[in-house]
Amino acid sequence: MQTATYAEHLAEFRSRLIKCVIAVLVGSVLGFAFNEQVLAFLSEPYRIAVPGAPLNFFRPGEAFSIVMKMSLWAGVVFASPVILYQIWAFVSPALTPREKKWAVPLTLVFVTLFLAGITVGYYALARGLTFLFEFGGDNLNPVIGADDYLKFSMRFLLAFGISFEFPVFLFAAMAVGVTTSQKLRSGRRWAVIAILVVAAVITPTGDPLTLMMLSVPMYLLYEAAILAGRVFLKK
Numbered sequence: 001m002q003t004a005t006y007a008e009h010l011a012e013f014r015s016r017l018i019k020c021v022i023a024v025l026v027g028s029v030l031g032f033a034f035n036e037q038v039l040a041f042l043s044e045p046y047r048i049a050v051p052g053a054p055l056n057f058f059r060p061g062e063a064f065s066i067v068m069k070m071s072l073w074a075g076v077v078f079a080s081p082v083i084l085y086q087i088w089a090f091v092s093p094a095l096t097p098r099e100k101k102w103a104v105p106l107t108l109v110f111v112t113l114f115l116a117g118i119t120v121g122y123y124a125l126a127r128g129l130t131f132l133f134e135f136g137g138d139n140l141n142p143v144i145g146a147d148d149y150l151k152f153s154m155r156f157l158l159a160f161g162i163s164f165e166f167p168v169f170l171f172a173a174m175a176v177g178v179t180t181s182q183k184l185r186s187g188r189r190w191a192v193i194a195i196l197v198v199a200a201v202i203t204p205t206g207d208p209l210t211l212m213m214l215s216v217p218m219y220l221l222y223e224a225a226i227l228a229g230r231v232f233l234k235k
Contacts, residue, residue: 023079031074049129121160131207167225181229
């Protein structure tokens with residue numbers, strides 16, 4: 001019986017994984033169809049930082065490689081609703097009613113915070129690039145490869161998106177009893193220091209404005225996690 005159950009789970013996992021892959025492939029086709037718009041969107045912070053300067057490629061096949069990678073990234077983004085649904089459909093039968101009650105709102109909060117982090121990071125990226133390029137002064141001019149820029153910008157945006165998720169983990173820690181809202185309130189001073197350190201690591205530009213664009217929202221989200229714990233996790 002256990003072998004049959006395991007086989008059924010494995011078959012379902014395979015089926016849902018195939019659906020996710022198909023969704024990513026379809027999304028990648030859409031990403032390829034709109035690759036110029038995607039590239040224009042991602043390169044806008046660069047154009048703000050260095051007006052009139054183009055992004056360059058240095059190998060014959062590099063432009064094709066960049067378009068393919070961008071199409072795949074876009075495919076994952078376009079397919080994310082399908083992927084989230086497939087994960088939920090696979091996991092939900094094993095959840096208790098109480099766990100299901102929390103799963104949907106937490107997922108919505110998780111996605112919303114991630115998108116908010118990417119949005120803040122998108123606007124912070126132009127400022128960070130400007131700060132970095134100003135170090136060259138009049139003697140050094142930036143000649144930036146498109147591949148290098150896209151890797152840097154994607155890491156930058158991803159770091160902002162992930163950083164905005166930390167109140168979800170704080171709330172989860174309170175929910176399982178690892179910490180409490182009272183402990184988090186009493187640890188505000190250390191939280192500020194930790195947030196500044198994390199923000200400095202994530203924003204290696206050294207630009208104070210970019211640092212504040214990450215650290216201030218992170219602290220506000222810290223306070224929001226405390227408030228959520230007090231409201232929703234009452235004994």
